[in-house]
Every structure is written in C-alpha cells, then in structure tokens.
Amino acid sequence: MGEKMLPTRDGYGHGLLTLGAANPKVVVLDADLAKSTRSDWFAAKFPERFFDMGIAEQDMIGTAAGLALGGLIPFATTYGVFVAGRAWDQIRTTVCYADLNVKIAGNHGGISVGADGATHQALEDIALMRVLPKMTVIVPCDAVEAKKATIAAAEIHGPCFLRFAREATPVLTDEGDLFAVGKANVLRAGTDATIIACGPIVHEALLAHAALKAKGINVRVLNMHTVKPLDEAAVLRAAAETGAIVTAEEHQLYGGLGGAVAEVLVRNKPVPVAMVGVRDTFGESGTPEELAVRYGLTARDIAAAVDEVLARKQG
Amino acid sequence: MVNYDIMKLAEIGREVRADIVRMTAAAGSGHPGGSLSAVELMTALYFGVMSHRPAEPKWPGRDRFILSKGHACPLLYSVMARAGYLPVAELTTLRKLDSCLQGHPSCLALPALEVSSGSLGQGLSITNGLALAAKLTGQGYRVYCLMGDGELQEGQVWEAAMSAAHYKLDNVCALVDYNGLQIDGDVENVMGLAPLAEKWRAFNWHAVEIDGHDYGQVLAAYDEAAATKGKPTAIIAKTVKGKGVSFMENAAGWHGKAPSGEELQRALDEIYGKGAR
Numbered sequence: 117m118g119e120k121m122l123p124t125r126d127g128y129g130h131g132l133l134t135l136g137a138a139n140p141k142v143v144v145l146d147a148d149l150a151k152s153t154r155s156d157w158f159a160a161k162f163p164e165r166f167f168d169m170g171i172a173e174q175d176m177i178g179t180a181a182g183l184a185l186g187g188l189i190p191f192a193t194t195y196g197v198f199v200a201g202r203a204w205d206q207i208r209t210t211v212c213y214a215d216l217n218v219k220i221a222g223n224h225g226g227i228s229v230g231a232d233g234a235t236h237q238a239l240e241d242i243a244l245m246r247v248l249p250k251m252t253v254i255v256p257c258d259a260v261e262a263k264k265a266t267i268a269a270a271e272i273h274g275p276c277f278l279r280f281a282r283e284a285t286p287v288l289t290d291e292g293d294l295f296a297v298g299k300a301n302v303l304r305a306g307t308d309a310t311i312i313a314c315g316p317i318v319h320e321a322l323l324a325h326a327a328l329k330a331k332g333i334n335v336r337v338l339n340m341h342t343v344k345p346l347d348e349a350a351v352l353r354a355a356a357e358t359g360a361i362v363t364a365e366e367h368q369l370y371g372g373l374g375g376a377v378a379e380v381l382v383r384n385k386p387v388p389v390a391m392v393g394v395r396d397t398f399g400e401s402g403t404p405e406e407l408a409v410r411y412g413l414t415a416r417d418i419a420a421a422v423d424e425v426l427a428r429k430q431g
Numbered sequence: 432m433v434n435y436d437i438m439k440l441a442e443i444g445r446e447v448r449a450d451i452v453r454m455t456a457a458a459g460s461g462h463p464g465g466s467l468s469a470v471e472l473m474t475a476l477y478f479g480v481m482s483h484r485p486a487e488p489k490w491p492g493r494d495r496f497i498l499s500k501g502h503a504c505p506l507l508y509s510v511m512a513r514a515g516y517l518p519v520a521e522l523t524t525l526r527k528l529d530s531c532l533q534g535h536p537s538c539l540a541l542p543a544l545e546v547s548s549g550s551l552g553q554g555l556s557i558t559n560g561l562a563l564a565a566k567l568t569g570q571g572y573r574v575y576c577l578m579g580d581g582e583l584q585e586g587q588v589w590e591a592a593m594s595a596a597h598y599k600l601d602n603v604c605a606l607v608d609y610n611g612l613q614i615d616g617d618v619e620n621v622m623g624l625a626p627l628a629e630k631w632r633a634f635n636w637h638a639v640e641i642d643g644h645d646y647g648q649v650l651a652a653y654d655e656a657a658a659t660k661g662k663p664t665a666i667i668a669k670t671v672k673g674k675g676v677s678f679m680e681n682a683a684g685w686h687g688k689a690p691s692g693e694e695l696q697r698a699l700d701e702i703y704g705k706g707a708r
C-alpha cells in the first residue's frame with residue numbers, strides 16, 4: 117500500500133509548533149526527554165517559552181499548575197509512565213481538583229518502546245488518567261490526528277492528557293478529516309459487529325476489518341480517539357445497530373478503553389463484548405512487533421475477538 | 432586499609448568496557464554512556480569491596496547493591512557475569528525477547544538482582560530500607576546504591592537523603608556518577624546541581640569527592656565510607672560519560688544509542704589497544 121509511516125509523537129511536535137506560532141500563551145515543559153518527545157522542536161523555535169525541568173516529573177506538574185494559574189497554557193511533556201505514574205497525586209490534587217488548564221503529554225505509550233522493557237512501557241496511563249474528575253483523555257491513532265489533538269487540547273479548558281507513541285505507524289487519517297474532542301470517528305461502516313479502538317492499534321482494527329470482510333463479515337470500525345469524555349452515543353449506536361462490540365487498545369485490559377466502553381454498555385445496553393489489550397501483565401523487552409504478537413494485540417487477535425463475540429451474539 | 436590488586440581490577444574493567452559496547456551493539460539499543468562512566472566504581476565494588484558469593488546469590492550475609500540508575504544495566508550485567516553470576520556468553524542477549532537481561536533490570540527475570548529498577552530516583556529509598564532491615568535484624572551487611580547525577584534532580588532522592596541521615600544509616604553508601612551529562616545535555620544547563628558535595632553535607636552526610644576513574648581513589652573512598660560511623664556516606668565520583676571510547680566521551684548523544692558494527696570495532700580497538708586482539 118505504500119502507507120506513510122510516522123510516529124504519533126511527531127504529530128505532537130508539529131502541533132506544538134503550530135500552537136507556538138498561533139498562541140503566545142502556549143508554553144512547554146519537559147523532564148529531560150525533549151528529543152524523544154519532540155518538545156525540542158518547540159524549544160528550538162520558542163526557547164523563551166520552553167522549560168526543561170530536569171528529571172523531576174512531580175515538580176514539572178506543579179510548575180505547570182502555577183503557569184496555568186498565571187494565565188498560560190502549559191504542555192507538560194515526558195514519557196507516559198513517568199508522568200501518569202510518578203506525578204499522579206500532583207495531577208490529581210493540584211491540577212484536576214482545581215480544574216487547572218494544564219495539558220499533559222504522555223509519550224512512548226503502550227509497548228512501542230520495545231527493548232527498554234516494562235519500566236518504560238506505559239500500559240496503565242489511560243486508566244490512571246481516566247479515573248480523574250475533570251480530566252480529558254485523548255489517544256490519537258496517527259501523526260495527523262496527533263497534531264490535531266494537540267491543537268484541540270489548547271482550545272478546550274481544563275486538564276487534558278494526550279497519549280503518544282514512539283514507533284512509526286501508518287498514517288490513516290487526512291488533514292481534512294474532522295477531529296472533535298469527544299466525538300468518535302466511524303472509519304468503516306458495518307452492521308455485524310463493531311470494533312472500537314484508540315491509538316495506533318486502530319490500524320490493526322482496519323486490517324481486521326479487511327480480513328473479516330473477505331469472509332463475508334462486515335464490521336464497523338470506530339476510532340475512539342477521546343477515551344474521556346467517551347462518545348457514549350456512538351457506543352450505544354454501535355451496540356444497537358451491530359449487537360456486538362470488540363475493543364482494542366495498547367493498554368491493560370483493566371481500566372482502559374475496554375473498561376470505559378463496558379461501563380457504558382452495562383448500564384444501558386448489554387451486548388456481547390470482547391476486549392483486546394494487555395492481560396494483567398507487565399511488559400518486557402522485545403521488538404514492538406514481537407510484543408504485539410505475545411500480548412495478542414495484532415489484527416489477527418482483533419479478528420478472532422470479533423469471531424468470538426459473533427458466536428456469543430448468535431448463541 | 433585492605434589491599435587490593437589494582438592491576439587485576441583494571442584488567443577486569445577493560446573486559447567490562449568491551450562487554451558494554453558489544454552488548455549494546457548486539458541489542459541495537461541501550462545505554463553505553465552512563466555504563467562506561469561507572470566501570471571503575473562497579474568493578475572495584477564487585478571485585479574488591481563487597482562481600483558476596485556469586486555461586487550463592489541469596490547468601491544472607493551479602494552486601495547489597497542497588498542500581499538506581501537502571502538504564503546502566505549493561506554495566507551491572509557485565510560485572511555480574513564477570514563475577515560468575517551468569518555466563519558471559521549470555522550478555523549479548525541483552526534487550527531481546529525472553530532474555531533475563533531486560534532493557535532495565537528485572538529481578539524476576541534475573542533473580543540474582545536485589546530489585547528491579549528503571550524509573551529514576553527510587554533506589555536510595557530502597558537502599559535505606561535494606562539498611563534499616565540490616566540494623567533491625569542485627570546483620571552487618573552494607574548497602575550500596577549507584578545513581579546518576581541527572582537522577583539527583585528527582586525529589587525522592589533528597590527525601591531519602593534526609594531519612595538516611597536521620598536514621599544514622601552508616602551502612603549506606605551512595606555512589607553518584609558525576610559525569611555532568613543527562614539526556615537533554617549538560618546537567619548544569621538542564622537543571623543545575625552544583626555545589627553537589629555541599630548539598631550532601633548539608634543533609635548530614637559524609638561526602639567524599641574523587642576521580643571516579645582512578646582505582647586508588649575509588650578504593651580509598653569505599654574504605655573511608657566503611658570507616659565512617661554515625662552517618663551515611665556519599666561518594667561523588669567525577670567521571671566522564673562514555674569513558675574509554677573516545678567518540679562516546681562527554682557526548683550526550685551516546686546516552687542511549689548503540690554503536691554500529693564499524694563503531695563497535697573502533698571502540699574495541701580503543702579499549703584493548705589497536706592490534707591487541
């Protein structure tokens with residue numbers, strides 16, 4: 117297909133550059149990972165609005181809170197594990213409890229750091245951020261969407277967590293595609309079942325869609341880029357119109373997108389659900405491809421999950 | 432003062448340096464810079480200072496070592512292999528699927544490790560806990576903890592510094608690999624630490640400043656730490672990041688990058704002396 121491959125973190129870097137030029141209130145902080153997170157692009161262009169806080173994630177979040185109180189729009193940036201984990205209490209009590217306008221970029225989400233192993237693979241960040249009142253959680257599926265999400269984050273008020281990935285993954289969306297926080301995008305129409313995915317694994321969902329189509333199964337594919345607030349209407353429509361749901365994410369099964377979708381369905385319209393994600397285990401070293409196979413995060417796994425919910429739907 | 436064979440240590444240190452570049456080259460990723468800077472500190476520890484039994488990794492009387500800067504695990508793995516904890520041949524499985532040598536130390540994958548690490552700033556607290564346990568259970572072991580200088584920017588390090596002094600943990604020895612670099616550049620430019628020894632002293636530690644590549648000074652510092660009673664000791668070792676491989680020395684870019692095949696060859700030529708092999 118000759119798809120264009122880009123890491124979603126590049127979209128963050130480009131988004132920050134656009135914001136930096138458009139809005140003098142946008143400031144960026146990093147915790148000694150500026151090159152990896154792409155915040156160094158902003159730092160090079162707008163050095164007076166960039167603050168390297170050193171290896172001090174908790175201090176970075178607290179400082180971002182103060183900057184927000186001072187009328188600025190801070191983007192606090194580092195790897196997802198270190199910000200969502202290490203600085204969780206600062207995010208909860210300093211940022212969210214006061215509803216401060218702090219944007220948080222968690223980079224190297226999921227297993228995409230590969231060889232670095234478990235300590236660097238953010239597999240709990242969506243859950244940790246999703247439980248916080250006031251927090252918006254966005255997981256862009258490709259670099260184009262990542263740029264839009266970054267810009268959109270500056271436009272909404274309040275705490276917002278953005279998750280980006282390290283590895284280059286296929287660009288699935290176009291510049292012109294609509295991106296609205298809290299509104300799922302239907303990437304494929306279908307009536308037999310629905311795959312709801314977020315992040316680069318959306319590409320695997322599209323591959324699963326194609327493989328199933330060849331077998332005569334038509335699945336809808338929803339790109340649920342905003343995990344919170346969840347587009348409940350889109351979830352309920354999918355349940356009503358297709359009768360079976362598969363969720364897919366590069367994250368622990370507990371507490372992530374799958375959990376969010378299940379919460380809505382259980383309360384409103386229980387239908388068969390299967391979840392693709394990491395099954396209550398830490399990551400490990402390996403190539404991202406090897407790990408995707410090991411943890412069951414490939415198109416094949418998603419297609420198998422669709423087969424499973426279809427059997428339950430019919431049974 | 433204990434007598435150490437410095438020639439022997441230097442010989443082992445050379446092999447350790449070679450292991451570090453070989454391992455990271457084989458992995459295609461990893462952290463050579465901050466591994467190379469602490470070779471003398473770690474070689475002296477494992478082959479002179481610490482009492483431990485590689486054939487019996489969980490020997491209760493062993494001195495403990497905590498690698499707080501977990502990214503420097505190529506160094507730790509190599510030193511452990513050279514000491515007999517694992518086959519040297521296994522080193523090149525670093526970072527590969529199912530290897531016991533995870534990209535950051537996992538004590539479940541490699542049980543000879545005391546603990547897992549990789550999220551910076553947490554090791555000194557663990558060290559203090561072990562040291563308190565030693566005192567509570569009447570054991571004489573010492574606990575060593577290696578940290579990076581950038582790592583010292585984590586607030587938890589200073590929380591732990593406070594409590595180690597508060598509880599008079601003279602069985603704690605903190606090692607600071609003062610190589611002056613972190614990922615985003617010079618430590619002093621990113622988030623300055625100086626004056627560093629004064630900071631530790633202000634926290635009621637005994638602080639020793641040494642050249643971290645001089646085995647004589649390294650060994651003397653360990654002896655001084657062991658002889659210091661009533662307070663913990665911090666050894667602040669001035670080092671060169673990437674030490675021993677000219678193109679990696681003092682270059683932030685070699686923090687987390689693997690050498691190519693050609694670079695590996697050049698590195699080995701420098702470590703062993705060209706034509707030596």
Ligand SMILES: Cc1ncc(C[n+]2csc(CCOP(=O)(O)OP(=O)(O)O)c2C)c(N)n1
Nearest residue numbers: 148465549550551579580581582612613614
């Ligand atoms: C809590 C945490 N934040 C960020 C990182 C990412 N990281 C890994 S190494 C490193 C730089 C470490 O610098 P330093 O402590 O000076 O280590 P050295 O120079 O000895 O390699 C950073 C920021 C991490 N591992 N843990």
Ligand SMILES: [Mg+2]
Nearest residue numbers: 580581612613
């Ligand atoms: Mg350093």
